[in-house]
Amino acid sequence: MTTKAELGxxxxxxxxxxxxxxxxxxxxxxxxxxxxxxxxxxxxIAGKLQREQCDLFTGKWIANPAGPAYTNASCEFIDxxxxxxxxxxxxxxYLYWRWKPYGCELPLFNxxxxxxxxxxxxxxxxxxSILRNQLASLLCLLSKVEEVVRDETYKSSIWxxxxxxxxxxxxxxxxxxxxxxxxxNITVHLDVLESRWTSRYDDYDYIxxxxxxxxxxxxxxxxxxTAIGCNYCPGMNLPELRSDFSYRKALQLAFxxxxxxxxxxxxxxxxxxxxxxxxxxxxxxxxxxxTKPYKEGEFSEHDADRxxxxxxxxxxxxxxxxxxxxRTRIRLLDIYHLSLxxxxxxxxxxxxxxxxxxxxxxxxxLHWCLPGPVEAWNDIVMEMVLNExxxxxxx
Numbered sequence: 489m490t491t492k493a494e495l496g497x498x499x500x501x502x503x504x505x506x507x508x509x510x511x512x513x514x515x516x517x518x519x520x521x522x523x524x525x526x527x528x529x530x531x532x533i534a535g536k537l538q539r540e541q542c543d544l545f546t547g548k549w550i551a552n553p554a555g556p557a558y559t560n561a562s563c564e565f566i567d568x569x570x571x572x573x574x575x576x577x578x579x580x581x582y583l584y585w586r587w588k589p590y591g592c593e594l595p596l597f598n599x600x601x602x603x604x605x606x607x608x609x610x611x612x613x614x615x616x617s618i619l620r621n622q623l624a625s626l627l628c629l630l631s632k633v634e635e636v637v638r639d640e641t642y643k644s645s646i647w648x649x650x651x652x653x654x655x656x657x658x659x660x661x662x663x664x665x666x667x668x669x670x671x672x673n674i675t676v677h678l679d680v681l682e683s684r685w686t687s688r689y690d691d692y693d694y695i696x697x698x699x700x701x702x703x704x705x706x707x708x709x710x711x712x713x714t715a716i717g718c719n720y721c722p723g724m725n726l727p728e729l730r731s732d733f734s735y736r737k738a739l740q741l742a743f744x745x746x747x748x749x750x751x752x753x754x755x756x757x758x759x760x761x762x763x764x765x766x767x768x769x770x771x772x773x774x775x776x777x778x779t780k781p782y783k784e785g786e787f788s789e790h791d792a793d794r795x796x797x798x799x800x801x802x803x804x805x806x807x808x809x810x811x812x813x814x815r816t817r818i819r820l821l822d823i824y825h826l827s828l829x830x831x832x833x834x835x836x837x838x839x840x841x842x843x844x845x846x847x848x849x850x851x852x853x854l855h856w857c858l859p860g861p862v863e864a865w866n867d868i869v870m871e872m873v874l875n876e877x878x879x880x881x882x883x
Contacts, residue, residue, distance in 0.1 A: 542592035544868050545822040549781040549829055552586035556859035557597065563628035563858075565636075569839040570621060572857035576842040579779045582832040582857065587864035597867050599633040603652045605874055610655040612692040614685045616662035616700040618761050621855055623658050625862040626869075630656075657692070659685045662702035663734075664742045673721070674702075677710045678737045681745055690751040694873065696821070698758035699738060699800070701854060703731045704792060731792070736799045743807040747816050754873065757804055758821040758865075762793040763854040764831035776853035778831040787828060797824055819872060823865050833861040 560566055560573045568575070587594055613623045627636065627647060637648040647656045666680040689695070707719045709729055717729035746755055765774030804820055811818045827833075831853075837843045839852040856862045 542589055544589050544592075544594060544871060545825060546591075547587060547589035547594075547826065548784070549585045549826075550588045552584050556583050556863065557599075558628045558632060558859055560858070563631060565624045565627040565631065566858045567620075567624065568841070569835060569852065570624065570855060570858045572835050572838045572860070575835070575838040575840060577835075577838040577857070581779055582830075582861075583859060585781060585830075585861070587826050587867065594864075594867055594871060597629050597863065597870050599630050601874070602870055603630060603633055603649060603654055606652065606654045606694075608653045609693045610657070610691065611694040611696065612657040612659060612685075612688070613696045614659045614661050614664070615696075615698040615758070616660075616702055618700050618855060619696065619698050619758065620658055621858070622696070622758070622862050622865050623656065625858055626866050627656065628858065629863070629866060659688065661685045662700060664697070664699060664738045672706050674705055674707045675710060676707050676734060678716075678734060679711045679741070681741055686745060689745075689749060689753075692753055694754050694756070696756045696758055696869070697742070698760075699735055699796075700761065701763070703735045703738070703796070707731075707734065709734060732795050732799050735796055736803060739800060739803040743803060743818075746818060747807060747810050747814065749816075752815060752817060755816070755818045756821040756869065756872070757800075757818060759824045760793060760796045760800055761854070762789060762824060762828045764834060765790075765851070765853040770850070770854075773848065774853060775851045776831055776834045776836050780832055782829045782831060787831070789828065793824075793828075821865070821869065821872070823868070826864060827861060830861040833857055 560571050573580075586596065613619045630636070630649065634649045634651055637650060639646040639648070645658045648654070649656075661682040661684055663674075663676050664682060664685070666677040666682050668675045685697075703719075705719070706721055708715055708721060708724070708726065709717050709719070715726060717727040718724055719729060719731050719734065721728075764776040764778070766776060768774035804818075807816075807818055810816070833856050835852040835855060835857055837845060837849040837851050838857075839850070839855075843849045
């Protein structure tokens with residue numbers, strides 16, 4: 489016969505067993521949850537390490553059957569000389585490529601994600617018509633999400649996205665330096681920055697800035713108000729100063745201003761864009777009629793492009809050294825190589841509406857068709873700014 493004490497002991501043992509089973513089950517669930525969280529953490533760290541090891545600017549162009557994110561019909565921001573489809577370009581294969589870095593995946597531009605991340609922010613693009621080429625691409629991508637309010641004047645333009653309180657602006661400064669507005673025989677002051685951008689530098693959270701092919705034009709250089717030399721100016725009785733000399737001067741002065749400013753926006757320095765003229769130049773019959781990207785080994789750089797890139801990389805690397813000391817956030821948007829591989833992406837003769845190809849027609853082998861390769865520049869921009877601190881070429 490079971491005594492009360494024995495019965496109490498048995499009940500106690502059952503209770504202990506129940507408690508132990510419950511504790512074990514809870515511990516198992518906790519371990520599973522911890523393992524899930526741990527897996528997420530491991531995946532996040534792995535993704536970050538991959539990004540840190542990935543050079544976004546070294547890769548190849550691969551087929552993109554989906555095609556561009558917008559068309560000439562869906563975007564109002566494409567300037568007529570870049571609207572290759574409307575102007576009658578017959579081939580379309582140039583529209584069906586995307587940039588693939590060797591070490592990682594580069595997501596295509598996500599307009600919703602970008603605008604949500606840039607709420608209450610402002611951007612400015614400072615430079616020449618190639619930079620405006622990129623800005624137009626960005627506007628085309630973003631205007632799919634929200635209608636843009638435009639405020640434009642001749643030398644600067646502003647676009648506002650009201651529901652995100654996001655602003656894009658452009659400032660015309662092809663030399664970054666104070667310069668005349670002539671097309672040729674331009675006067676450039678090597679010791680004075682263009683005030684159109686320096687006076688508004690503090691207004692922006694993100695700045696995309698670059699030099700460009702204006703440095704190759706016929707130019708007279710001034711310092712302290714006195715002409716000291718020129719580029720391509722026979723008969724002017726001035727010392728010949730090469731374009732790389734003026735480009736270096738401009739970058740040194742611009743970087744010095746950026747580094748010394750108390751305002752610390754994120755600055756993306758966009759590199760030199762190569763052209764693809766063959767058999768001549770702008771005004772001497774140069775053409776670009778290729779319909780596919782280059783593969784490695786199929787191309788050679790122009791000497792001027794190689795030289796100007798060398799200058800800007802040298803000056804950028806010097807600026808980064810200083811930037812690491814004073815928390816200047818300056819980064820390299822290196823589109824040189826990926827653009828070099830796209831001779832098919834230019835308007836060529838289709839810078840004009842349905843050109844008569846039976847006659848000699850001026851080609852544009854410098855600017856880019858929209859849509860076209862420039863979208864990859866903005867894919868990279870988005871990846872850089874939304875993964876701040878994760879990539880190479882940051883200071």
